[in-house]
Amino acid sequence: MEARRATVRDLRRRNRSTLLSMLFFEGPLSRYELGRRTGLSAATVSNVVGEMIDDGLVVEAGLVDSDGGRPRVLLRVNPAHGTVVGVDVGETGVSMELFDLSMTRLAAVERALEPPQPDPALVAPLIAAGLAELLGKPGLAEADVLGIGIGVPGTVEQGERVRVHAQSIGWDGVPLAELVRDAGVTAPLYVENGAKTQGQAEMWFGAGRGARHAVIALIGSGVGATVIADGTTYQGSTSSAGEWGHTTLAYGGRLCRCGSHGCLEAYVGAEGILDRFRKARGGRAVPRPDERSQLDFLLAAADRSATAAAVLDDTVGFLGAGIANLVNLFNPERIVLGGWAGLALGTRLLPEIRKATAAHALRHAYEQTSIELCQLGSDAVAVGAATLPVEALLTQGVDARRPARPAMT
C-alpha cells in the first residue's frame, strides 16, 4: 500500500506544474487560453501565472490582436530563466550540449576518450571540464544551470544513491553522480540510461510527439527499446525494463553475445546482420572499415546481389516479428524506429518492415499502431538528457535549485 496524503500546497504545485507544462509544450498561450484548456478559473490562472512571472519562470511575449476587446497577452516559459546541460556518455567519447529553456542549443563540446573505454574516474573530471568549457561564453554561469542530465550506456538504478551498471564498458555499480559532484560540479545532476534519454527526446521533439503509448525501438550495434506508458517512461521495478534486444525470437537459434541463443539482437543488431552477411558470402569479410559503412555496403549491394538481398529480406522478417512482439505486448499507438542501424534499414525498407510486422502481429493491435522513423539527429541522447532537468522543473513546477519557495516578506 503506497498511499500518500495530499495537502492544499500539493494542489497548488500540481496546478502550477500543469500550467507550466502547457506553456512549455504548447506555448505561447494567453491566460485566457490557459484557463480554457486546463479548466482552471481565470482567477486562478492569473494568480498562479503571476507568481511564476514573479519567480522569473514565465514571461509575457507579445499580444494577440483582437477584433475589439482587450487583446490577449501571450505568455511563455522564460528561456533565460536558466540553462540545462545534456551529456551523452558513449563508449568512445563524451559529448555535451548546453541549452536554454526553450531548448535552443547555446553551445556544444565533444571529448574523445583515450583509450576508448570510459573509466568512471576519468569520465567525471571530463564532464566537469566540459561544463566549464560550455559555460565559457560571457553571461553563462554555473549558478544559472538548472541541472545536468547525463545519458549513459547501461542500466541506471535510480534511488538514494544512483548507480550505473554498464557491462559493455565494464561499469558495475558506479555512483556517477557522486563522482561528478566530487569533480567540482554543483548543479543538480540527473543520470539515466542513454536509450531512455534518446526515447524521451523523440517523445518531446521528434516522431513520438503527441503519443501517450509508444515504444522507441533502437537498433545500433546492439538493440534496445524505450517504452512510454501513459506518457511516462516505463522503468520496471529496477529501472531495467525494455531489454528488447535480448528477448528470444528464434528459440535455439544463433548465439548472442549475452550468452543466450536466439536473441533478437543476434539477428537484427548491426553486428548480427553483418555476421549473417559474412556467412552468406562464404566467410569473406565485408570490404569496408567499420560497421556503419559495412551496413551501407550491404544495403547498396541488395540491388545487384541476391545474397545481400536475401540477408536483408531475412533481417526485415526478424525485425518485423520483433516489432510485432512489442505491438502485441504493449499495444502502443506508435512505434518509433531509430538508432543508426535502425534508421539505415528503415529509410530504405520501412514499407517492408511494416508488412513483416503486420504478418506477425495480431490484427487489432497492429491496426492501432503506426510505425515511424526517428526524426532527431545523432545528438538525441544529449538532447534527451537535457530534458531531464526540464522535466523535473515542469513536474515540480519549481526550480530545483531553490526547492522551496521563499517565505513571503
Place this chain on the structure above:
Amino acid sequence: MEARRATVRDLRRRNRSTLLSMLFFEGPLSRYELGRRTGLSAATVSNVVGEMIDDGLVVEAGLVDSDGGRPRVLLRVNPAHGTVVGVDVGETGVSMELFDLSMTRLAAVERALEPPQPDPALVAPLIAAGLAELLGKPGLAEADVLGIGIGVPGTVEQGERVRVHAQSIGWDGVPLAELVRDAGVTAPLYVENGAKTQGQAEMWFGAGRGARHAVIALIGSGVGATVIADGTTYQGSTSSAGEWGHTTLAYGGRLCRCGSHGCLEAYVGAEGILDRFRKARGGRAVPRPDERSQLDFLLAAADRSATAAAVLDDTVGFLGAGIANLVNLFNPERIVLGGWAGLALGTRLLPEIRKATAAHALRHAYEQTSIELCQLGSDAVAVGAATLPVEALLTQGVDARRPARPAMT
C-alpha cells in the same frame, strides 16, 4: 498534452480514497495509525473518517487495549455497506458470485450455455437471471449491489460505450453492458477482459500481493498475460496489451491458430503441448477425453516414457524463454504463473521452469524477479471481476450509486 486541473474537492476525494483503501487492504486500523501511515494530520483523519462513518462506508470495530491512555478505536470498511457481484463469462458457461465488502462470498450461481457458444443475446438475460438468483436470500436487494464486474474472454475496449471483441466465441464489438442493462439490470456495470480480472484477483488476494510491478502469466488452452505496472493494470492504447501468447518465440516455427508462425502459444498452450505430444507419439491420440486429462496423462507419463519427458522438457524450455522475455521487457518484481495448464505444469516443474527462465533472461533483471504459482482457485476470474466495483469505490472514495455527495442539509 493531457493536463487536468485539480481543485480542493479533488484533494478531499483523494485523501478519502487513500484512507479508505488503507482500511480495505490493511484494516482494521485506528485513526491514530491511519494518521501515522498516511502522513495526514490526526484532525483530518478524524474529519474524513467521521464523514465516511456517516456515509455508512466505515464502521468502528472494537478497541485496542492500551497500557494507560485512551484506547484506540479500530475502524474497518463496513462489510454490510453493500455487495458486489463478479461474473465469469466463459466459453461454455457463466458463473457468478456475490460478495460483501469484506469480499466474503455470500452466494454463487453457475449456468451452462447450451449450445456452448455464448451468443451475447443469450448471455445478457442469463446474467440478469443469475443476479436475481444470487439475490434470492432475504436481506439482499439489487439496490445494495455496488456494482457488477463482468470478466469476458476477449479484449474489451473501454470508453464511452464499452465494446467486447472475442474472436474465440465470435463476438465482434458487442456492447455487453448495454445488453445487460436492457435485460433489466440496474446496478453499475464494469466489463473487463477475464485474464485481467484474474490478474487483479491474484494481485489483491493471491500471489501478487504487495508487488508494484508484476506479470500474471496465464496458460490454458491459449496463453495470455496481465501486466501490472506501478500498481495498476497496464492497458495500452486500446486495452489490448499483454498478448503474450502471440509473441513470436520460434521464428518460422509451428503454425499458430492466429495464422502466424512460431507463436509462444503454439508451443506452451495446452493445445500446442498436446499436439506436439501427439506428433511425438507418432500420431496416436492421447487416450483421454479432454485437454485437461490429456495434459495430466502427459505429466504422469513423464516418469516412465522418454517421449513424454522429452515433450515436457521442450515445453519447459519454451516456457522459460517466454517468461524470460517478460522479465527482460517488463523487469517485474514477480511473475505469477497461472491458468489451469500453467498450474499443472508449474506444480511439478516450477524449479525447472525457473532454471529455463534464468538461462534466457538477463542476469540483472532475472535476479530481481521471483516466479510463483497462482494461489487462487478456479473462481479467480469472478473474484477479480467483483473487485472492479470495489476498486471504483476505493479510488473514487464514493459510492458509484450516488456519484455526488448529497448537498448538506
Place this chain on the structure above:
DNA sequence: AGTCTAATTTTAAGTACCGAAATAAGTCTG
C-alpha cells in the same frame, strides 16, 4: 476519587480555488 497517559475532537489559522464584479485595454462608430 484522583492522577496519569494517550487517542480523538474542537478550534483557529493558513492556503487554495471559484464565481461574480470590477477594471483594463484595445476596436469601432459617428
Place this chain on the structure above:
DNA sequence: CAGACTTATTTCGGTACTTAAAATTAGACT
C-alpha cells in the same frame, strides 16, 4: 476624436480543506 462596445485580466468575497495547537475524552493506575 470622444464615447460605446467588447473581451481579457484582476480583484474581491466566499467556501472547502488541511494543519497545529488546545481541549476533551476514555481508560489504567494508585
